[in-house]
Amino acid sequence: MSDEYDAFITEETIEGDDEGPLSGTTVAVKDNISTAGVRTTCGSEMLADYVPPYSATAVERLTDAGATVVGKTNMDEFGMGTTTETSAFGPTRNPADPERVPGGSSGGSAAAVAAGEADVALGSDTGGSVRCPAAFCGVVGIKPTYGLVSRYGLVAYANSLEQIGPIAGTVEEAAEALDVIAGPDPNDGTTRDPAEAVGADAGVPEGGYAAAADGDVDGLTVGVPTELFEGADERVVETVEAAIGDLEARGAETTEISLPSVEHAVQAYYVIATSEASSNLARFDGVRYGHRAEGDGNWNESFAETREAFGAEVKRRILLGTYALSAGYHDKYYAKAQxxxxxxxxxxxxxxxxxxxxxxxxxxxxxxxxxxxxxxxxRMYLADANTTPVNLANLPAISVPAGEADGLPVGLQIVGPKFDEATVIRAASAVEDR
Structure with a gap:
């Protein structure tokens, strides 16, 4: 397999079952999602040689459904970035324009799909890390409702925000993957059954999420928040407005709405995410697993030298989070962010x-x-202005190609109520079919 865009960190095959709904489908897996016997680096020198003893629930469900894993994809180190340039293994290039970034942090997954190196890919979305690269690479990315997909086997960055989600070339293909990986998992106490969470009528549709990709938006009401258009590149706004206009032409109704709180979402997101990261990444201490510096017997010095394996962006976020949680500042920053x-x-x-x-x-x-x-x-943090609010609210969202501006892909984001992935998928499929 050619990897001219550096989409993969490790190219290794994990065969799926002979039969299943995804038989014959190739899947690329973001390198922060555990694969038994295949190294999982999180894009970091800290875990450059780490080989997990088990596979994530999402990976097991895909291979049980017949899918074949073809490799582990490049990513911003520990999921911290918007460009897939903070990886210790070098940047991934965007197949739409190799001189541009593919987005992040799941840039390798989106690039692999866009380049035809995999039919479907798994990413993780903490503040937009599935939707951002899907938009930049011109493919489809679904960020599920928090609790719909098991996080068991996902190396934690910010537990209360992140979700595993599929990336694919079409809405239906992404929905087919979601059908396989969604559902309660006894290994993850945060997972929910949609039918129990919101009622059977609003749960998984008959025939699964893929059946919802029928393009029927007649009578659908689409809210257009002014705050998420303000300050955006005019070329992006024109392309997205044209796509929304096509939804109207297919029978949807649009109405302008206001979400005043989203103006503070990026600030709140980065305080919460970095705080959780400072706690989660404390486990990389050179004692249990991963990189270990050879010290002179002084544990504090060995610990400090071990953590030099983190890259600059990871160090920055650990320091920010530690500061926000420190005595005297917890109420000033973390509590206000909540x-x-x-x-x-x-x-x-x-x-x-x-x-x-x-x-x-x-x-x-x-x-x-x-x-x-x-x-x-x-500048990189502010680029997440439209995606972070969804993670703060634990809602489902999808990025679907809206068209191109100056030859570059533009994504339309569609957000729905909790566990209403079906309506989000239906609306996105109408955009795709226009």
Whole structure:
């Protein structure tokens, strides 16, 4: 298999069962999702030689369904980034334009699908890390409702925010993968049965999520939040507005809505995510697994030298999170971020009392040129403005290609109420069919 875009860290085959709904389908797996016997690096020198003894539930469900894993994909180190340039194994290039980034942190997964190196890929989405690369690479990415897909086997970055989600070339293919990986898992106490969570009528449709990709949006009400268009690149706005106009032409109704809390979502997200990261990444201490520095017997010095294996972006986020949780600053930053999170959740809940789905640009910008954002992390953080609110509110969302601007892909994000993946998929399939 050619890997001209550096989409993979490890190319190794895990055969699926002979029969199943995904028989003959090839799957690429983000390298922070455990695969038994195949190294899982998280894009970091810290885990460069780590080989997990078990597979993630999502991986097991895919291979049980007949899919064949073809490799582990490149990613921003520990999922921390928006460009797949913070990987210790070098950047991934965007198949749409090899001089540009594929998005992140699941950039390798999206690039593998866009380049035809895999039919489907798994990514993880903490603040947009499935949807961002899907938008930048011109493919489809689904961020499920928190609790729909098991996180067992996902190396933790920020537990309360992240979800495993599928990336594919079409909405139906992504939905078919979601049908396989979704559902309760005794190994993950946060998973829910949609029928029990929101009622059988709003749960998984008959025939599964793939059956919802029928393009029928007649009578669907689409909310268009002004805040998620403000400040976006004009070329992106024009392309997304054209796609929304096509939804109207197919019978959907649009209405302008306001989500005032989202203006604070990026700030709240980065306080919460980095706080959880500082706690989660404390386990990489050179004692239990992963990289271990050879010290002179002084444990504190060995511990410090071991953690030098982290890259600059990971160190930055650990320091930010540790600071936000420290004595004297917890209430000033972390507690306020949680208040903002609740405000975001309530804003979405109020909006869904009047609309069926919410549509916006997935990313407010076109794909960055390689190296463009590395010296300006704040610019990279602000690029997540449209995706982070969804994770704060634990909602389902999808990025579907809306068209191109100056020859570069533009994604349309469609967000739905909790566990209503079916309506999100239906709306996205109408955009795809236009």
């Amino acid at each position: 208040d903002a999170r609740e405000w975001v959740r309530q804003d979405f809940e109020d909006a869904f009392a009047d609309v069926d789905v919410i549509a916006s640009p997935t990313m407010p910008v076109l794909p960055f040129e390689l190296g463009e954002s590395l010296d300006d992390p704040l």
